[in-house]
Amino acid sequence: MSGAAERLPGGPFDVVWASPGRVNLIGEHTDYNDGYVLPFALPHRTVVGARRLDGPQWTVTSEQTGETVTFGPDERIEGWAAYVAAIVWVLREAGHDVPGAALTIASDVPWGAGLSSSAALECAAMAALLDLAGQAGLPMALRPRLAQRAENEYVGAPTGIMDQSASTLCRAGHALFLDCRSLATEQVPFDLAEQGLAILVVDSKAPHAHVSGEYAARRRTCEEAAKILDVAALRDVDEAGLPAALARLDDEVMRKRVRHVVTEDQRVLDTVEALRAGDARAIGPLMTASHASMRDDYEITVPQVDTVVEAALAAGAHGSRMTGGGFGGCVLSLVDADRCDAVEAAVRGAFADAGFAPPDAFVVTPAEGTEKLSR
Numbered sequence: 001m002s003g004a005a006e007r008l009p010g011g012p013f014d015v016v017w018a019s020p021g022r023v024n025l026i027g028e029h030t031d032y033n034d035g036y037v038l039p040f041a042l043p044h045r046t047v048v049g050a051r052r053l054d055g056p057q058w059t060v061t062s063e064q065t066g067e068t069v070t071f072g073p074d075e076r077i078e079g080w081a082a083y084v085a086a087i088v089w090v091l092r093e094a095g096h097d098v099p100g101a102a103l104t105i106a107s108d109v110p111w112g113a114g115l116s117s118s119a120a121l122e123c124a125a126m127a128a129l130l131d132l133a134g135q136a137g138l139p140m141a142l143r144p145r146l147a148q149r150a151e152n153e154y155v156g157a158p159t160g161i162m163d164q165s166a167s168t169l170c171r172a173g174h175a176l177f178l179d180c181r182s183l184a185t186e187q188v189p190f191d192l193a194e195q196g197l198a199i200l201v202v203d204s205k206a207p208h209a210h211v212s213g214e215y216a217a218r219r220r221t222c223e224e225a226a227k228i229l230d231v232a233a234l235r236d237v238d239e240a241g242l243p244a245a246l247a248r249l250d251d252e253v254m255r256k257r258v259r260h261v262v263t264e265d266q267r268v269l270d271t272v273e274a275l276r277a278g279d280a281r282a283i284g285p286l287m288t289a290s291h292a293s294m295r296d297d298y299e300i301t302v303p304q305v306d307t308v309v310e311a312a313l314a315a316g317a318h319g320s321r322m323t324g325g326g327f328g329g330c331v332l333s334l335v336d337a338d339r340c341d342a343v344e345a346a347v348r349g350a351f352a353d354a355g356f357a358p359p360d361a362f363v364v365t366p367a368e369g370t371e372k373l374s375r
Contacts, residue, residue: 021046028290029326291322
């Protein structure tokens with residue numbers, strides 16, 4: 001059981017649901033371009049315990065902050081509780097009869113680290129509220145779009161659908177291959193232990209925020225480029241057609257953004273092919289190329305994450321890349337299982353030499369998506 005579930009205070013609860021954070025193995029900033037992504041769920045989870053209240057009012061208590069926020073159906077709120085209020089709003093907008101409820105939240109998903117803590121909160125809250133409403137049978141495949149709308153329209157973060165899909169739909173021992181246009185999914189086996197490998201995640205501790213002008217600016221640039229290229233989305237430009245597409249764009253920044261998205265989509269497809277073939281080591285160079293593209297073409301890395309990648313590769317990692325929206329957050333490295341400590345030590349040494357605050361590091365294995373817990 002998640003440590004967050006053990007810390008959940010209060011109760012008794014009518015229902016308890018949990019949703020995980022995620023790391024994206026590869027496929028960054030491709031989701032809102034109708035492209036491909038390959039995330040997997042973390043063992044770290046956000047747990048929501050809920051009990052029904054009389055009347056249309058919702059109370060949300062955070063175990064982490066000790067705060068309690070109360071809101072009614074027509075109130076707009078901000079801060080961490082806005083992610084719960086957004087779910088109440090979107091479910092009501094979609095015609096679901098959401099009862100008043102008292103919700104208590106505990107989480108061990110690091111906040112602001114690019115591990116999708118907001119989506120974990122949204123998806124766990126949605127599951128709990130639907131269960132209270134007697135609608136726990138709403139198919140999981142329909143939920144990510146609702147949660148994405150909540151984050152886009154209520155919270156104001158222009159995110160794609162990857163985070164909510166990963167938190168809801170991932171399965172233990174697998175990565176989720178998601179076509180962000182059709183929403184078709186495939187559970188791709190991702191058992192590294194049998195190949196003597198592991199994923200080491202390093203939280204750079206550099207601040208990370210999606211509701212920023214930088215994220216929105218890149219999305220706008222991609223949408224403008226698609227219009228110039230006369231395609232529905234950049235997903236419709238493949239690697240073979242990339243040189244011709246770039247020649248039609250006058251702006252150098254726009255060309256760089258397009259080059260990242262098109263090549264990143266191809267890296268996702270190549271990674272899926274390697275995993276289907278059972279050759280996880282082959283994905284290492286693809287991860288490293290992805291990071292270089294994020295650094296040079298999409299320009300979303302910062303010195304801390306670049307330092308993690310450089311130190312990990314120098315210490316023998318097969319591949320290393322930033323994960324998440326950028327401008328901070330976490331790096332994941334594919335390493336031999338018996339080299340995790342050595343790679344972590346190398347990263348810590350590089351941070352000390354650079355004068356950066358010490359990072360956090362942990363080994364992860366693909367975990368389960370949204371699930372109901374015993375009360």
